[in-house]
Each structure stands twice: as structure tokens, then as C-alpha cells.
């Protein structure tokens with residue numbers, strides 16, 4: 001298409017993107033900001049032979065519409081529909097999957113070097129936002145790419161916005177660079193890139209001309225600095241504070257989003273409110289977020305304590321070590337980070353926090369399956385990767401009242417690192433305490449007494465356990481439900497009591513294997529309670545996320561897929577009891593000791 005036709009197409013693509021997202025919800029503002037860039041790149045480069053890599057890739061909707069997925073877009077972010085991010089499995093036009101930020105230049109450099117070494121041919125174009133440029137990983141890649149000197153195109157999509165307005169000294173630098181008229185020496189040039197810009201990222205004819213000449217002439221790494229507007233071309237988005245970063249379904253005419261009235265406060269708001277209350281009593285409490293102010297509730301904290309709230313940018317690694325330094329300096333830092341993004345800071349957690357026994361508090365939001373963002377955003381692994389660290393205390397809130405108490409527990413806990421996890425979305429609607437009360441460390445609680453079966457829940461599946469209990473009651477099976485509260489230290493007294501006084505003990509958690517259940521099994525094994533000759537008569541089962549990534553869907557559908565809903569619990573219990581009852585109790589006991597069914601059957 002010629003430039004004129006492409007300009008017309010840009011209008012259509014923008015309208016189509018708005019129409020689709022108005023019916024699906026999703027990341028609208030970022031997609032609207034790259035309409036012209038998307039068209040220009042696809043017009044000048046030969047995708048999928050050339051590799052186009054979107055950073056984060058929350059801005060990939062126009063790219064998906066153009067690359068064979070238009071008809072499926074109304075299923076965007078739903079079960080079996082297109083992902084909200086790029087996915088290799090979805091299309092050859094998605095050469096690299098993303099959703100966590102700041103990976104594009106590293107991956108792109110990998111493609112470029114593969115090409116140089118005789119692998120997949122083609123050019124490489126990485127599109128990275130100014131927000132994503134705040135992460136160390138992007139700088140690590142620029143450092144490497146500049147030294148290698150191979151041909152690679154990096155387009156810096158600079159809209160001065162992360163999810164909130166971009167923060168940090170580099171954001172200020174970009175603003176200054178973007179305001180300069182000519183193509184001057186810049187940080188990027190000094191790092192070995194040919195810097196071009198700033199250019200107007202919405203001037204499609206200008207972009208076409210620029211990319212065409214770069215494609216013809218480039219011999220090494222190139223950085224094109226494009227200035228764009230997040231939400232461009234849709235008033236409601238451009239004038240809103242967050243530029244419609246992530247929206248629910250909305251009315252295109254008015255921009256009004258269809259958000260259902262909440263039945264209970266969100267865990268995030270409850271966390272923020274509880275932290276504010278603790279901070280009123282203790283001036284050493286600090287809140288840290290890595291570019292997720294609104295998502296984590298640190299924006300609420302900031303309103304009360306502007307000097308004690310820090311948005312460090314998309315820099316989870318730095319956030320963790322910054323918190324470690326604050327703790328070593330006598331403060332009480334709360335690092336509020338989504339479970340999935342905390343993965344970025346793991347060595348810092350081990351080396352800077354745990355090894356030094358520093359009392360950093362980790363408020364881990366979005367624990368468990370989160371819904372439309374899918375497996376890239378699932379909070380699946382934190383219990384496993386934290387509870388294996390010496391000296392760490394790890395809690396999970398079963399409801400929002402528990403969360404308030406866990407915030408108080410963390411505030412009071414000075415002897416080492418402590419983490420508490422809680423799910424995305426609304427709480428359960430329980431009565432809330434006026435103020436949080438610190439919990440006794442390493443103590444769980446029995447929530448409902450029963451008899452034959454004990455369900456030991458860690459975290460947000462407690463409600464499902466209580467529902468399963470009701471289901472099982474209709475079959476005459478009495479069930480005890482306990483809330484472990486702590487994965488570490490484990491309430492070993494409660495655990496052993498449940499194990500010794502029930503026919504079946506089931507653990508349930510919203511996390512991958514290697515988490516709470518592993519700790520339970522390890523404790524029982526260590527005590528010799530799983531040994532055949534010494535063992536209790538209690539059967540044991542663990543319910544964790546399965547050993548596969550759960551595809552995007554609603555959270556309920558994802559838990560259904562994972563087999564962690566109330567009816568799965570009830571079914572498992574009935575199956576185990578039925579299997580055990582085929583062997584008469586007398587046969588299962590030998591001199592009062594447990595004999596495994598399989599041995600008896602033999």
C-alpha cells in the first residue's frame with residue numbers, strides 16, 4: 001500500500017482496536033499509541049521473516065489484527081481466545097512471547113546473533129516503551145548490543161507513561177532528549193547505537209520514510225526514538241489519568257467503563273488501608289512499588305505519606321535490594337510486588353535479604369491464578385521460592401481480615417524477612433477488624449471442626465474448602481477445615497494433630513508443587529510419620545496447581561482447569577475414602593499400625 005492508503009488504514013485499525021477492546025476489555029491505551037508504528041514496521045519490514053518483538057507486548061492488539069487474528073479478537077484474553085500478549089504458539093508473527101517487561105532487546109539480540117551465526121535469517125525490530133526502559137535488563141541488553149555492533153533495530157516508543165507517569169532520572173533524560181529537535185549524540189549513541197530521532201510516532205508518512213532509509217542503510221545497532229501519545233486518537237483514553245492502560249468493557253461514545261459494583265473491598269485496597277494504619281503508628285514504615293502504584297495500592301499509601309512511598313520504576317531487582325538497604329538502615333520497608341514480578345528479584349531476595357537476615361516485608365499481591373492476563377501473570381511459584389530460604393517467614397491470607405492481621409504481623413516482625421501473599425480481586429466480604437493484630441508466628445487455626453477428614457488450606461482456597469465441607473456433609477462425611485496461615489514456620493503441632501486424628505488429610509494451596517504441600521510432606525517424613533511400620537492410619541493427599549501452565553480464562557475457569565475448586569476437593573475426598581473402605585478397617589491395621597492398602601491387596 002502507498003502512504004496515503006496506509007494513513008487511511010491507520011484510521012480503520014484504530015477504530016477496530018477501540019471497537020474490539022470496548023467489547024473485551026484489555027490494554028487499550030498502549031495499543032492505540034502504536035497504531036502508526038505497527039503499520040510502518042509491517043509495511044517496511046518483511047515479517048515474519050524479519051522478527052518483530054514487542055516489549056511487554058500489551059500493545060500488540062493492532063499487530064494481531066493485522067497478522068491474521070482479526071476474526072478471533074472478540075475472544076481476546078478469554079478462554080481459548082487470542083492471548084493479550086504475543087505468544088510463539090499463536091502465530092509465526094509472534095517470534096517471541098512476552099508479558100513481563102524489558103526483555104525485547106535481549107531476545108532481539110539473540111535473534112540477531114543467531115542470524116549472524118547462520119541461524120534464522122532476517123532483520124530484527126524490537127519495540128520497547130519508555131517504562132520498560134527503566135529496567136536494568138534493557139540496559140544490560142543495550143550494553144551487549146552496542147559492543148557486538150551487529151545490525152538490530154530498536155524503536156523506543158516514548159509516551160512518557162509507564163502504567164503511571166514514568167518515574168526516575170532516565171525518564172527525565174528521555175523527556176529532555178525528546179524535546180531536542182535534531183539527532184544529537186545521546187546516551188544511546190555513546191553505547192554504540194546509531195541514534196535517530198526524536199520523530200513523531202504518529203506521523204505515518206514520516207515513519208515510513210525514516211524506517212525505509214534505516215532499513216537500507218543500517219550496518220549496526222540502530223535506535224529510533226519515536227514520541228507517541230498513550231491512548232492516541234481516542235479522547236476518553238487520552239484525557240484519562242492512566243490513558244486507558246487497562247480497561248474493562250466500555251461504551252465507545254462515552255468512554256464509560258462497565259465495572260460491576262464490588263461486593264467486598266479488594267485485597268489490594270485492604271492491604272493499603274492496613275499499611276496506612278500501621279504507618280500512622282510507626283514512622284519507620286516505608287512502601288515500595290516497582291511501577292505498579294495503583295495495582296499494589298501504594299498510590300493510597302503515597303497520599304498519606306508522600307515521603308515514605310517509592311515508585312522505583314520497572315526494577316523489581318533494585319526494589320528488593322533498595323528495601324534491604326532501608327531495612328539495614330533501620331527502616332521497615334514493605335515491598336509491594338505482584339507474585340509474578342517478584343520472580344525478577346530472586347537473587348536479590350536470596351543474597352541481599354535472606355542471607356543477611358534483613359527484615360524486609362514482602363506484600364505479595366496477585367497470588368494464585370489471575371484470569372485474563374493468563375499464565376505469564378500467574379502467582380504460582382512464590383511459596384516455593386521463598387519458603388526454601390533459611391530464616392524466611394511466609395504467610396498466606398485466607399480472607400481480607402486475615403490480610404489486615406498479616407500486615408500487622410509483618411510490621412511487628414523485626415527478626416528476619418517476612419512475606420504474605422493474597423489474591424487478585426475482591427475479598428470474601430468477612431467482617432473487618434478495626435486494626436490489625438499480630439498473629440502468633442507459625443500458628444494456624446482450625447476454622448471448622450469435623451472428624452473423618454481434615455482439609456488444611458494455605459491461602460485463598462479456604463472458602464472452597466468450606467464449600468467442600470458442606471458438600472461432604474451431605475454424604476455423611478464430617479470434615480475438619482484448618483487454615484495454616486504459615487507455610488514457614490509450619491504449625492507442626494496443628495499438622496501432626498490433624499494427621500493423627502483423621503482418616504485423611506488433604507492440603508490445598510493456590511501455588512505450584514514445591515510449596516506448602518512439599519513442606520508438609522517433608523515435615524511428616526522427617527518425623528518418620530510416613531514410614532510404613534510407624535505410620536499413622538491417616539491417608540494424605542496434596543492439591544496444588546498442576547505441573548503445567550494454566551491457559552488464560554476467568555479465574556474461576558482457571559481454577560476449574562487446575563482442579564482446585566470445591567467439587568474437586570470433595571471428589572478427591574470421596575475417592576480416597578471409597579478406596580480405603582474397600583479394605584476393611586481391621587485389615588488395614590496390624591497391631592494398631594497402618595498398613596498401606598496396596599500391601600493389603602497383595
Ligand SMILES: Cc1ncc(C[n+]2csc(CCOP(=O)(O)OP(=O)(O)O)c2C)c(N)n1
Pocket residue numbers: 029030033056058059099100101128129130131132133159161162163230245290291292314316341344
Ligand atoms: C517485570 C514487569 N514488571 C511490571 C510489569 C507491569 N507493567 C506492564 S506494562 C507496564 C508499563 C510499561 O510502560 P511502557 O513500556 O512505557 O509501555 P506503555 O504502556 O507506555 O506503552 C508495567 C509496569 C511488567 N509487565 N513486567
Ligand SMILES: CC(=O)[C@@H](O)[C@H](O)COP(=O)(O)O
Pocket residue numbers: 027056058099163246295366370373424
Ligand atoms: C501488562 C501488565 O503487566 C499489567 O498491565 C497487568 O496486566 C496489570 O494487571 P492487573 O490488572 O492485575 O493490575
Ligand SMILES: [Mg+2]
Pocket residue numbers: 129130131132157158159160161162
Ligand atoms: Mg510508555
